Amino acid sequence: MPKPTFINLKADKKQKLEKILLTEFSENSLLDANINHIVKTAGIARGSFYTYFSDLNDAYRYTLSQVLEEVHGHLDGSDPYQATIDFLEAVETNRYYDFLSNYYVINQAILEADHPRIAPLDPVTVAADYSAWLGQVAIHQLMRRYFLNPSEKSAIITILVSLRVWQKEVE
Known part of the structure; x- marks a missing residue:
């Protein structure tokens, strides 16, 4: 997670760097993301990056936590099946689509191989x-x-509807 130096940045500088990280990780997998590109775009020294984060994976994990916090923030105790259906219905227009696609298709496996964090x-x-x-x-x-096969969207939604019915039956 980010170092105290990042946490204590001025809000505007922190938001700018968060936006740059989101863009970098939306356009590139962890295999292709580049610290040099991040620091050049942010207009900071490479050393500054390392005062904010331990490494690229650390910056990615922080960005992932921010994205998941916002995505899950819309669930707030609602029916998780319906919330997932609603999310999938509009996922193509979600501002995090590319980031989430990179996560599910590539980055999740990289993170798990790097630091297994299975509870x-x-x-x-x-x-x-x-x-x-x-x-x-x-x-x-x-x-x-x-995200591995978007053409299965309607089949996935059908399964979610069935799971929702099942959940109500077992309650």
Whole structure:
């Protein structure tokens, strides 16, 4: 995550760098993203980048957290199946489409290989609500499936509708 130097930047400078990072990671995978391009566009020294972030992956993880916070922020306790359906219905016009596509198609695997961060399964927590856990896993896998093959969008939405009905039946 970002270093205190980044956290304490003036709001306008921080927002400018966040926008540049979002653009870089929307246009390029982690394999192709370039610190030199980021610092040149931002008009900062390469050393400044390293006072803000440990490395490119660190900057990416920060940007990913910002995107996911905004995307998930619209869910606020609503039906996760319907929220995912609504998201997919309008995903092509979502300002994060390219970023999310790069994430699901390429960057997610790179991040997991670099630093496996899979939370340990807690059988007690999972057992407390199997259907919610299964639904969450299914939703994330279907989102990935969409970005891997957008032509399956209607089939994915059909599956989400079926999962939504199933969830109501098991409650």
